[in-house]
Amino acid sequence: MSTSVAQVKHYDVADLALAPLGRKRIEWADREMPVLRLIRERFAKERPLEGLRLVACCHVTTETANLARTLQAGGAEAVLIASNPLSTQDDVAASLVADFGIPVFARKGESTDDYRKHVLLALDTNPHLIIDDGGDVVSTLVKERSDLVPNVLGSTEETTTGIQRLKAMQASGVLPFPVIAVNDAQTKHMFDNRYGTGQSTLDGVIRATNLLMAGRTLVVVGYGWCGKGVAMRGRGLGANVIVCEVNPIRAIEAVMDGFRVMPIAEAATQGDVFITVTGNRHVIDRQHFAVMKDGAIVCNSGHFDLELNLVALREMAREVRDVRPFVQEYELAETGRRVIVLGEGRLINLAAAEGHPASVMDMSFANQALSAEYLKKHAGSLEKTIHRLPEEVDLEIASLKLEAMGVRIDTLTAEMVEYINSWEHGT
Structure with a gap:
């Protein structure tokens, strides 16, 4: 009741x-x-x-x-x-x-x-x-x-x-x-997702790791408004940004914005830091973890913690250690390489920062x-x-x-309003 x-x-x-x-x-x-x-x-x-x-x-x-x-x-x-x-x-x-x-x-x-x-x-x-x-x-x-x-x-x-x-x-x-x-x-979405997520995600990564982003290869998985913000801020910090996408229009946009675009299977071998912002399930999966560099850092800034297949990663690991607050190191059994997971795969901008x-x-x-x-x-x-x-x-x-x-903008004149509302005016 x-x-x-x-x-x-x-x-x-x-x-x-x-x-x-x-x-x-x-x-x-x-x-x-x-x-x-x-x-x-x-x-x-x-x-x-x-x-x-x-x-x-x-x-x-x-x-x-x-x-x-x-x-x-x-x-x-x-x-x-x-x-x-x-x-x-x-x-x-x-x-x-x-x-x-x-x-x-x-x-x-x-x-x-x-x-x-x-x-x-x-x-x-x-x-x-x-x-x-x-x-x-x-x-x-x-x-x-x-x-x-x-x-x-x-x-x-x-x-x-x-x-x-x-x-x-x-x-x-x-x-x-x-x-x-x-x-x-x-x-x-144009402001919160782009400027908010862009800044706060990188803030979370840096607070959790104290990592210098300049010179690192940052892989941004997803190029919606959130992904655009993360990629923009990553480039601003000096990172070499790769974008992974499934939508051809967004992929073209990322290319025209000056980013490298490739499948996650290819990017997995190149990235130093991976950030998922897709809202989808297991976009970084078992086969991707298996080929990552030693010490690769993965985190998520999508709403739920399913974007990283952490169940598979645990199965692949022979040891999991807490190395810093919100930082876990998975040592892979087959290769001995280490994959670093931030914030348990949850929203890194809120897990390790202030949103x-x-x-x-x-x-x-x-x-x-x-x-x-x-x-x-x-x-x-x-x-x-x-x-x-x-x-x-x-x-x-x-x-x-x-x-x-404190920003002022123009307003339409009566003549402008009449023009845009009329079909009779031509060139």
């Missing part, structure tokens, strides 16, 4: 004593999130989410904390759970509970069983809205708690992986409510907050499909960001 937010166990965090540090860091991030702050101020006045129970499954970071505060300001009873077992910042989770009264169920390094338990605990609140990050809450709801579906107005999703899962659900005819594809907003900079997440989370408002406002009128947030909302977020950055 479903319960209210007030009746459920209030929180499961590592240590409430960490709250003072968490609050300082949340407030520091807020300085770099002017767009979300403006939305929070409006939400506090208008209360557009009043009376709604909301489950947010996100990386529990300082930036997410400011999203949670915004949803709370809008009147939502929000419950926050982690979307990845290694991405939680324990001090932030503690502050959200102690300082803001937001129920949080998340601990850095929690087991997969605890992670799944937290998903079910969150669903026990009988939510009206879901903010998902990877699709786990929605898929669990459909498979295990379908009794709750009639009360759900809709969901949002901000990862490429999650959108892929939702499209599969839609194609199978099991998507039970409308979903806003936040990931498809230009102010999300995306707050100024990037400002736009992504502005999209999340406005998507929640949009779902509430249009409850009952949206088809049970995947929707994009209206373009005017995307443009509004971009305009607010430019204003906060």
